[in-house]
Amino acid sequence: MAGGPLFWLVLTVRKVRMLEFLQSLTVDYTLRVVMLGAVVLGITAGCLGSFAVLRQQSLLGDAIAHATLPGVGLAFLITQNKSPIVLLAGAAAAGWLGTLFVKVITEATRIKKDAALGIVLSVFFGFGLVIITIVQRLPTATKAGLDKFLFGNAATLLASDVKLMLALSGTVLLLLFLFWKEFKVLVFDHDFAQSLGLKVHRLDILLTSLIVIAIVIGLQTVGVVLMSAMLVAPAASARQWTDRLSIMVLLSAIFGALAGLAGALTSSLVSRMPTGPTIVIYLSVIVAFSLFLAPHRGLWWDWLRTQKNRKRMQTTTMLKNLLLFSEIRTDPFHPHDIAALNAIGRGAINKTMADLQKRGWAKQFQDNRWALTPQGLTMAKQSLEEFEKEILA
């Protein structure tokens, strides 16, 4: 679904022919690296994001992502090394420190969780911006390129970066698989998990660490500012389509991979296009689509159900009203004026009468007068009985 706009953008902005573009996908080494990186990132963030969302920790993901920025800067300042493993280790350490701060603030003081998240997010991020600015001004580091950690730049991904991402992602997903049922019961019912004898504190730390690593994996590509979207949006979308955890995680991974892929490709083909915001645009399409159209939970189906119920209510009410009117006279099929019917009706009378006529339950006479048909009479009596039964039960 993301392919359409992607091709459109590519064709108009770069004026590349479709064929050449498709060829470049299979031949162009850089593009392949970018694609692989984006897919790995999308899958990891999608899987771990499901757990973050179900734990109602979406905002913690945002705080962690922002908190990683000073880690990146400090890691470079201390080591003077810009290899991704050093920078990402710094990011992970800072991200962890951020979560620890949130925990300590909420437990030791009376500050509520949302305020603690806000404090950690803004303080760490502000500190990170200062460090990054200092680093960019150092004569030794003019080309460190740390600013790409802000909004992400998929085009600068190297094969070595992607190898590191793959290794981290493999570890994270393996651990998620191994501790699947423990994480499941931990997220659903923390106290019960503890009463089972599970080591909930360790599991808690492990799950949070996996989320931190999933965030770190995306920093070069998506950036700290919008990384939380990679966690939350695919998971929230996936939740709309299924009632099973395993399928939700799978779908979330697919959504994440699709959006990551489309965003990374778009931004690496269009010059000076930051990847983070581009991915977020694709994610918004997936979110909107899921929010409105997913069966059962989608808003569109909700609306349809309401409409259907309302129509049914109006029709049966009108049937019963016609029955009530017919009981005044000896002839049950005597026509009544529509104004009279409208007076005790429930609105939308013309549509309702048309519906009744279509079903063969009511018949129109001259001067817009209406009467029950024999079938309508049976139906009306039936629905009245059902109604009375419901009331009594």
Added chain:
Amino acid sequence: MNPLENMALAIDTTDLTVAYHESPVLWDVDFQAPQGVLLAIVGPNGAGKTSLIKAILGLIKPAAGRILVFGQRFRPESRAIGYVPQRGTVDWDFPTNVLDVVMMGRYGQLGWIKRPAKADRQLAMECLEKVGMADFHNRQISQLSGGQQQRVFIARAFIQDAPIYLMDEPFAGVDAATERSIIDLLRELKKKGKTVICVHHDLQTLKDYFEWVMLLNIRRVALGKVNDVLTQGNLRKAYGGRAAFLVGADRQEGANA
């Protein structure tokens, strides 16, 4: 006369004190539950009933005191206690179904990596059968009524097959029919020699449902057989003046006893 004399204890706490932010929610509580009885923990809101259960399970750390389960320090790994938390403490929109929730009761036994096997599924179905929820095993948990949620939680505790059950308000928000079926289940557990301890709210049904009771209001007010404990004096100590009208009937019975 000590009603607990010569009785083997399932749970025994001494001087148990729990505090949140300086103010104590439990103060020097000596709580003894004899083995193989139905025991209710009763007291006003904020009396520390839930905190007592959580402290016994090790979910919250007591500030002071000693907790023994079958005469030993409790370790959750021993699986001696099955726990039924309050219904409202979990998100019922979690993407899972009834059978899955019941099988969570086996997760402690399964060990790492292992997934529930066919035998576990069968066991879960048997437990659902007992609580009358077998037909709902495939139902998404968000579509359950309050009473059904409660029965799923009880089935999840059954599958743990523990000698002691701690239940936090198992009758809260369920209809009369479900309440009766739950109390039948608890009696069955008792018949099998299990110890069942429930946080309970309803003084009216206390006598019918339970034989033992502890009145709690931060401190232990009284503990013993229901008929001995449920005196107006004790109730007034636990609830203040408010509960006096609740025990009009008990005054005469108390006089007879």
